[in-house]
Amino acid sequence: MLTGGPAGIPAGGACAFPLPNDASTASRARGLLAATMRPLGFAADQVEDGELAVSELATNAHTYASWPGRADTVQQELWIWARTVPIPELVVSVFDSHRDTWPVTRDTDLLDEHGKGLSIVAAVSTSTGTHLTRSRLTAAPGKCVWFTLPLPTTWQIADRAIPPIFAACQLSDALKARGIPTTYRRDGSGATVLSTRTLNIWVAPTAFTWPDNHGHIRQPLIDLQETAERITSHYETHPSAPRA
Numbered sequence: 001m002l003t004g005g006p007a008g009i010p011a012g013g014a015c016a017f018p019l020p021n022d023a024s025t026a027s028r029a030r031g032l033l034a035a036t037m038r039p040l041g042f043a044a045d046q047v048e049d050g051e052l053a054v055s056e057l058a059t060n061a062h063t064y065a066s067w068p069g070r071a072d073t074v075q076q077e078l079w080i081w082a083r084t085v086p087i088p089e090l091v092v093s094v095f096d097s098h099r100d101t102w103p104v105t106r107d108t109d110l111l112d113e114h115g116k117g118l119s120i121v122a123a124v125s126t127s128t129g130t131h132l133t134r135s136r137l138t139a140a141p142g143k144c145v146w147f148t149l150p151l152p153t154t155w156q157i158a159d160r161a162i163p164p165i166f167a168a169c170q171l172s173d174a175l176k177a178r179g180i181p182t183t184y185r186r187d188g189s190g191a192t193v194l195s196t197r198t199l200n201i202w203v204a205p206t207a208f209t210w211p212d213n214h215g216h217i218r219q220p221l222i223d224l225q226e227t228a229e230r231i232t233s234h235y236e237t238h239p240s241a242p243r244a
Contacts, residue, residue: 012224014081016136029058041152049124056117057094064101081225089148097142132236139179164192168203174228198241
């Protein structure tokens with residue numbers, strides 16, 4: 001099962017694949033990522049970097065999920081989408097449904113046999129990180145570890161006007177699929193406002209905007225998947241926070 005396909009990624013779509021919860025997970029993740037990147041115009045060396053990084057993340061997720069009593073309950077998934085802000089990048093995430101273990105970057109030599117997984121990911125990617133989130137396939141709570149790769153110079157970013165109310169509906173649908181209830185309304189100025197239990201998101205003709213601890217975050221409407229992921233992470237990180 002998967003949601004989306006490579007052709008939809010430049011227009012704001014995403015791919016979400018289940019990963020096997022056994023030793024084949026790294027191979028499966030490599031194959032799925034390569035099959036997604038190649039039709040999108042990524043060079044062979046970029047595909048190889050992506051395969052190396054996703055293999056490390058899938059292996060780590062499986063290793064920690066394989067502790068006694070866990071293996072039959074863990075969900076693992078591969079997610080792929082593009083974002084244009086802060087820079088044009090492909091975002092690749094490996095999700096798992098256990099939050100009690102988190103990856104740690106160790107200060108080891110890249111030639112060491114153990115403890116180098118995240119160092120390798122950082123070495124071949126533009127950026128990497130981890131956060132609380134929810135499954136894109138079942139809405140189960142969990143975490144993801146992600147990395148980014150620069151988009152090809154030939155990448156065609158969709159250039160089309162998106163009505164704010166349509167963008168709000170799309171974001172609402174994406175969040176509801178993750179088990180996050182939403183409502184939307186017009187504020188006093190006529191702007192569209194999408195609300196979750198913890199956050200208000202303003203939907204303007206060009207961007208989604210929501211508050212954070214340092215001011216406001218703005219994400220172009222084409223970055224629907226990035227916005228949905230950030231809102232989901234906020235919802236999971238601040239489950240009792242009042243709307244801002």
